[in-house]
Amino acid sequence: MIIKKIMTLISILLIFLNTTKANDYYVYVCAESEDEVALIKFDGKNAVVEKTIPVGVWPLEIEGPHGITVAPDGQHWYLSMAHGMPYGHLYKYTTGTDKFVERVELGMFPATMEISKATGLLYVVNFNLHGGHENASTVSIVDPEDMIEVERVETGVMPHGSRMLNNGMKHYSVAMMSGTLYEIDAMSMELSRTLSTSPPMKMNAKHSSHKKHKMNNSSHSMDRENKKHNGHDMGKMAMNHQMPPEKPTWVYPHPNDKLLYIVNNGTDNVVEVNVEKWKVTRTFKTDKGPYNCEVSRDGKYLVVTYKSAAKTGVWDLSKGKEIAKFNNTRKVTHGVSISPDSRYAFVSVEGVGKEPGAVEVFDLKKLKAVAVAEIGKQAGGIAFWKMTD
Amino acid sequence: MKKFLAILSLSITIVLGQPPRSENPNLKFVFEPDSISLNVGESKTMTVRLVDKDGKQVQAAFTVRGQRKALSVEPRLSDSTGVSEITVKAYKSGKLSLRAYARGVKGEYVSGRFTVDVPDPPLDRIVFDEPTDKVYTGTTVNYSVKVYDEANLVRDDLEVKFTSSNKNTAEFDRFGNLSVKKAGRFSITAAVENIEKTLKVSSKKNPVKTLNMLAEAKQIRTGDVVKFTAEPMNSRGKIVKDVPIVYSFSGNAIYADKFVNNSSSESVGLPAAGLITDEGKFVAETPGIYTITAQTSGFSAMAKVKVVPRNVQRRIEVVGHGTVSDHHTSDLWVWPGVGKHKGKDFAVTGTHSADGEAYFWDITDPSKMAIIDTIKVDARTVNDVKISEDGRVGIISREGASNRKNGLVILDVTDPFNVKITKMYDDNLTGGVHNVFIYQDHVYALSAGTRYDIINISDPSNPFRVGSYELDTPGHSIHDVWVENGIAYSSNWADGVHIVDVGGVPQTEQSRDKKNFNPFLALAGKGSPGNPIKLASKSDPNGHNHATFPFVSQSTDKFYMINGDEWAKRIPGSEESIYQGGFHFVDFTDIDNPVETAIYQVPEVGSHNHWVEGDILYAGYYYGGIRVLDISGELLGDLYAQGREIAFFEGRDPNGKIPNETNVWGVIPYKGLIYFADHYNGLWAVRLVDDEPMGTN
Structure with a gap:
């Protein structure tokens, strides 16, 4: 009994320490039109640019750092550089020293990425922003240790929002111009399932007579499909496909690995997908132009960036309601990363033209804006690095 | 107790707040046999096991992957026994990587590496x-x-x-x-x-009995090409044509304007440098007395040639300058006014990594050049600006649009004091338009860095795509396109220059005088904007082909392509890069056998955009300012070293975006002046002075 009381006291003390001590939070943020990556330090009150890291190799060309991620062990950060000749690259840097390590050429306009905790491999979408919307693009799978591309899996037109389940076993991405969620098995590196990102009611009402959409509006196991379709067939399939209105731009798994949240940028909603049942279970109507999202590690909050509205929304997932909405300090809200203690959301805001980009910090406990740090033009990809005492 | 442990666990996780290390140190892969060698196209089987640190078998599924496009592995996914027998097949030679990946216990991953030695094919x-x-x-x-x-x-x-x-x-x-x-x-x-x-x-038996040497000239300037002809004769005094002849030269450099007894006390340390070809063409880089020697069959013959300074250097005088202090300046264009502005002259400049602005200048009096209008579009960079031949339509390119839909903007520039946006056009150009060109009611716009699209703008408010030109080489990429006389010259990095008929009017034989002869026009007549037809190409082994300008030599019978480089290299010991490269002169007179004959490269700085008027090259050279080069006569060897540089000028401005530094983007000769855009400080007009060259350089 005494031991139990002591243990309880210790645990209460730990929680108290956690809530009262001042942590420093560090995030890496891309400035896409500045060819810079900024390291932001936030001490609970103020956010400052700790360091600016110039990236790219051309002194006067804008190469466009777009996506960024920190390895699960925190030792390296990885950067997708959108523009190449013509292919983009994945760059590897050491955290802290921010020294360049190596790079590898990928596909057209590589963008969002994440490293699997199960395989240690990095999965990055080749967004291919350039030009037409006819051809399916790919997800590149890279061994981040050797910096070699080991596989390329074809998905849809303009894939974006590359995220893994927390167990690292499944990779998810959405394709903007295909209106589809893609699941890749991290081990087999093969496409396993697809799903339309349309909310169910809307899908039935709008597409019931739409033959071309029929395929995407139903769930698909790709085990069988893969045997029938090679990559080229998938490309042709996409070419015959009319552009869906959803234009999904992001997918993020719930920490419980049972749910996914998909941002439909074109129809102003976020849909929740049950991974096991492989169907849309809830739809959250959002403000204009939702773009990225992230779920807090405690599973309570969904933070959504509203690109067109220049706002950031905080949703209570248990209630399915937006509990706060913040005006951002400038236009074109972009990405979000939530601290591991589920306390703060770090939001990147691009700005327009010469306007500096920004990282805005929101307190998810007090539901208020806390700090802003200005960085280079077009703040975009954002990744949490670490917390320190 | 359970509740407590959960709270404790959560608290520790929250307090630490750090991402876990995710590589499992207790598991590893074992590959059997421990080394294999494969020939290209050959397959071998091997076993891969997942074991613990004591070597005991671990039961878990894993995946094995070969290096992409080099090694295939079947099956790639094991079963749950932790053992997999795989077949590895090689598709290329080298030390190729085979990797195994597994999800270890507690979510940590395991990876293993194996190198397969694939020797080069027999x-x-x-x-x-x-x-x-x-x-x-x-x-x-x-x-x-x-x-x-x-x-x-x-x-x-x-x-x-x-x-x-x-x-x-x-x-x-x-x-x-x-x-x-x-x-x-x-x-x-x-x-x-x-x-x-x-x-x-x-x-x-060698029939040669004597060897004579003929020279085209006894005195030349540095940079002039002189042909020496060795004539091996037999005993009857006839030329033996099929004996090989080796040409060489030696010389004494003279480092002074005046030759005194054919020597100079100032010549210490200066090499007598030049170049002689297998055909006996000689060009000198330094003044001096040179001895050309021909050898064959145990005979030799010599001839001497005096090389004097080229003496083309002239001063540059600033006529006018318009400071742009708040943004970086990109490209420029200059044109004569039309309609009510006939008799006036105008310029437009873009801005880079800025606010999407293009500035319109009245340069009628270049000493008082001034911005008269500004167009602002949703972009961060207006990289390229062009004006149509009739002076009525302008095109500016957009990069960095806030909605990521870039493309180009069509302008009505009939009244440069009041420029109007006619149309924003981004169809299939959303990846960003880096460069454009206007020719006869069509815009040639680079799209996605992979092709150029040809867009009809005969009605500027209703543009539509009529054609496109794209290479089919792996990983092809394009940087620039230039259209002249219905021939499009595109620059495609490693794929080099492509010459395409987009409506070239065939050149009549009567008009093929040497000042106008373009051999591609002799082939033209089948292509059109809607049906671009490739006429020729020449790849760039360095992969730096950035911009190309066709050059009909006014003083010889030669037709060149002047191919500009753009590339950057790391500064040793620094994270910074610096531009490098220069201009390659490719003799396209015989279009089936183009040959690079000369190069113009300024040490330690890199080239950018260029222009040719007459026999003069005007080059924007980034940190090296503008460069003016004499390209008269036959071009052979290192043009910089030959003293062909007429002038250079660095436009520094204490009020520039970057004060007191120069970084020239582009240059255009116009009405006797040289206009150039400096990335750091705006628009300049300068002119060459000294009708009499001022001396050697």
Whole structure:
């Protein structure tokens, strides 16, 4: 009994320490039109640019750092550089020293990425922003240790929002111009399932007579499909496909690995997908132009960036309601990363033209804006690095 | 207790707040056998096991992958036993990587690496390069070969050994030069590893009895090309045409404007530098007295040539400057006004990594140039600006639009004081338009860095795409396109320059005088904007082809393509890069056999956009300012070293975006002046002064 009381006291003390001590939070943020990556330090009150890291190799060309991620062990950060000749690259840097390590050429306009905790491999979408919307693009799978591309899996037109389940076993991405969620098995590196990102009611009402959409509006196991379709067939399939209105731009798994949240940028909603049942279970109507999202590690909050509205929304997932909405300090809200203690959301805001980009910090406990740090033009990809005492 | 542990666990996680290390140190992969070697196209089986640190089998599924496009693995996914027998097949040679990945316990991953040694494919054959099988005694003949492997690839990593069957008759040195000693029949063999190729050769008694040397000139300037012709004669005084002749030169440099007794006390340390070709064309880089020697058959002949300074250097004088202090400046265009503005002159400049602005300038009095209007679009960079031939339509390119839909903007510039946006056009151009060109109611716009689209703007408010030109090489990329007389010249990095008929009017034979002769126009007439037809191309082995300007030499019968580089290299010990490169002069007079004959490269700075007027090259050279180069006459060798540079100028401005520094983007000669855009400080107008060249340079 005494031991139990002591243990309880210790645990209460730990929680108290956690809530009262001042942590420093560090995030890496891309400035896409500045060819810079900024390291932001936030001490609970103020956010400052700790360091600016110039990236790219051309002194006067804008190469466009777009996506960024920190390895699960925190030792390296990885950067997708959108523009190449013509292919983009994945760059590897050491955290802290921010020294360049190596790079590898990928596909057209590589963008969002994440490293699997199960395989240690990095999965990055080749967004291919350039030009037409006819051809399916790919997800590149890279061994981040050797910096070699080991596989390329074809998905849809303009894939974006590359995220893994927390167990690292499944990779998810959405394709903007295909209106589809893609699941890749991290081990087999093969496409396993697809799903339309349309909310169910809307899908039935709008597409019931739409033959071309029929395929995407139903769930698909790709085990069988893969045997029938090679990559080229998938490309042709996409070419015959009319552009869906959803234009999904992001997918993020719930920490419980049972749910996914998909941002439909074109129809102003976020849909929740049950991974096991492989169907849309809830739809959250959002403000204009939702773009990225992230779920807090405690599973309570969904933070959504509203690109067109220049706002950031905080949703209570248990209630399915937006509990706060913040005006951002400038236009074109972009990405979000939530601290591991589920306390703060770090939001990147691009700005327009010469306007500096920004990282805005929101307190998810007090539901208020806390700090802003200005960085280079077009703040975009954002990744949490670490917390320190 | 459970509740407590959960709280404790959560608290510790929250307090630490750090991402876990995710590589499992207690598991590893074992590959059996521990080394394999495969030939290209060959398969072998091997076993991969997942074991713990004590070597005990671990039961878990894993995946094995070969290096993409090099090694295939089947099956790639194991079952749950933790053991997999795989078949590995090689598709290319090298030290190739095989990797295994598994999800370890507690979510940590395990990876293992195995290197597969795939030797180069066996050699297949040796082919002599245009060999001669009849040689003369007393001569030296060079033989070269190409070695092919079984994959039909040329292997230039091998050292080929040449031997003669009779060393008393003819003998090779280690560079493939055959010295012919006696008349007779023998064979020569080229060998490498286990293959060889033999050629029968006969040597004849050398008929040459004398060797004469003819020179086109006795005195030239640095940079002038002079042809020396050696004439080997037989005993009857007739020229022997098929004996090889070796040309060489030596010289004494004279480092002064005046030759005193053909020497100078200032010449210490200065080399007598130049170049002589196998055909006897000689060009000198430094003034001096040069001796040209021809050798064959044990005979030699000499001729001397005096090389004097080129003396083309002139000063540059600033006529006017318009400061742009809040943004970086990109490209420029200059044109004469039309309608009510006839008689005036105007310019437009773009802005880079800024606010999407383009500035319109009244340069009628260039000493008082001033911005008269500004167009602002949703972009961060207006990289390129162009005006139509009739001075009514402008095009600016957009990069960095906030909605990521870039493209181009069509402007009405009839009244440059009041420029209006006619149309925003981004159809299939959303990836960003880096460069454009306007020619006869069509815009040639780079799209996605992979092709150029041809867009009809005869009605500027209703543009529509009529054609497109894209290469089919792997990973092709384009940087620039220039259209002149219905021929499009695009610059495609490693794929080099592509010359395309987009409506070229065939050149009549009467109009093919040497000042106007473009051999591609002789081929033109089948293409159109809607049907671009490739006429020729030449790749760039360096991969730096950034911009190309066709050049009809006004002083020779030559037609060149002047191909500008753009590339950057890291500064040793620094994270920064600096631009490098220069201009390559490719003689396209024979369009089937284009040859690079000369280069203009300024040390330690890199080239950007360029323009040619008459026999003068105007070059934007980034940190090296603007450069003006004499490109008259035949072009051979290192033009910079030959003293052909007429002038250079660095436009520094204390009020610039970057004060007191220069960074020239583009340059256009116009009405006797040189206009250039400086990335750091805006628009300049300068002119060459000193009608009499001021001396050597």
